[in-house]
Amino acid sequence: MPYDFTDQVALITGSGGGLGRAHALAFARRGAAVVINDLGGARDGGGSRDGGLLEEGTAQTAAEKVVQEIIDRGGKAISNGGNVTSETDMQAMVDQTLSAFGRVDILVNNAGILRDKTFTKMELADFEMVMNVHLMGSVLATRAVIPAMQAQEFGRIVMTTSSSGLYGNFGQSNYGAAKLGILGLTNTLKLELFKFGIRVNALAPVAATRMTDDIIPPQMLALLTPESVSPAVLYLCGKDAPTGEIITAGAGTFARAKIMESEGLFLGLDATPEMIAEHWEKLSDMTTAKTYRQGSDQSQKFITNAFENMV
Numbered sequence: 338m339p340y341d342f343t344d345q346v347a348l349i350t351g352s353g354g355g356l357g358r359a360h361a362l363a364f365a366r367r368g369a370a371v372v373i374n375d376l377g378g379a380r381d382g383g384g385s386r387d388g389g390l391l392e393e394g395t396a397q398t399a400a401e402k403v404v405q406e407i408i409d410r411g412g413k414a415i416s417n418g419g420n421v422t423s424e425t426d427m428q429a430m431v432d433q434t435l436s437a438f439g440r441v442d443i444l445v446n447n448a449g450i451l452r453d454k455t456f457t458k459m460e461l462a463d464f465e466m467v468m469n470v471h472l473m474g475s476v477l478a479t480r481a482v483i484p485a486m487q488a489q490e491f492g493r494i495v496m497t498t499s500s501s502g503l504y505g506n507f508g509q510s511n512y513g514a515a516k517l518g519i520l521g522l523t524n525t526l527k528l529e530l531f532k533f534g535i536r537v538n539a540l541a542p543v544a545a546t547r548m549t550d551d552i553i554p555p556q557m558l559a560l561l562t563p564e565s566v567s568p569a570v571l572y573l574c575g576k577d578a579p580t581g582e583i584i585t586a587g588a589g590t591f592a593r594a595k596i597m598e599s600e601g602l603f604l605g606l607d608a609t610p611e612m613i614a615e616h617w618e619k620l621s622d623m624t625t626a627k628t629y630r631q632g633s634d635q636s637q638k639f640i641t642n643a644f645e646n647m648v
């Protein structure tokens with residue numbers, strides 16, 4: 338069964354609540370040993386140890402509670418209170434995982450915070466903090482697990498992106514930038530890690546969690562269960578997982594998102610803005626749009642078009 342995770346080890350950042358907890362319970366139910374990482378912070382990240390705003394002694398409570406839930410249901414789990422923005426903490430998390438379970442097959446980069454404000458009113462510190470937790474947090478956790486995954490010649494990494502990064506959301510320039518940055522990371526890692534048996538994909542979820550409880554109307558929140566999103570993560574971690582894909586998931590609907598480009602139109606090396614305006618309809622026609630496996634495939638299109646039209 339490709340979605341049986343017995344003898345596999347899944348590490349999920351920010352899994353002390355919300356979506357991460359739902360993913361952890363889903364993996365544990367299908368046999369995985371799970372590492373519950375969470376520093377137990379507030380929604381805006383004010384709980385980070387560096388920020389010093391966390392109440393003494395609460396740092397691991399959220400993670401430990403989820404561990405207990407898993408153990409009570411007959412599963413295997415350990416907790417880790419590391420901060421995803423700390424390289425030392427992420428290395429320690431992987432070391433702890435390897436000494437407890439001997440391997441790490443799955444990493445779900447899920448930890449996140451929100452600091453919403455319109456761009457011009459936003460403090461730069463809030464921009465940087467959100468970039469740091471989402472983007473650098475995903476970078477640091479991923480770097481820490483790669484050596485073990487390479488040695489095993491097997492790994493599944495799921496990044497957590499967002500519709501905010503894919504399409505934009507008012508008041509979320511920091512969050513959207515970080516979430517689209519995560520897709521840039523995914524697009525390159527899918528190329529670099531494939532030969533090691535490591536597949537890297539992204540999830541764009543929508544769920545009722547503390548992150549959305551004051552953003553989404555209450556009658557919609559009831560449908561948006563975190564548990565309804567987790568099957569997408571399990572799919573991306575199966576033996577036959579794709580790589581470089583984006584799955585969107587919410588309230589029982591699953592879809593694929595893609596960055597696409599129109600075929601375009603060769604206007605010549607001496608093209609003018611007036612020509613672009615004149616031909617906009619044709620060159621922007623998305624009915625024959627394509628996606629590319631890597632950036633150089635797009636360059637190839639430009640060169641081929643030029644050759645075909647000029648030579």
Ligand code: NAI
Nearest residue numbers: 351355356376377378420421447448449499543544546548
């Ligand atoms: P949440 O706030 O319930 O969960 C995030 C968890 O990450 C919290 O338990 C928090 O303590 C932990 N965390 C925060 N900073 C951390 C750090 N530096 N180190 C370790 N742990 C840290 O929120 P939710 O909704 O479950 O979010 C999970 C992921 O899904 C996030 O990446 C979020 O951006 C993403 N997402 C959620 C959406 C939604 O509709 N809920 C929509 C799109 C994306």
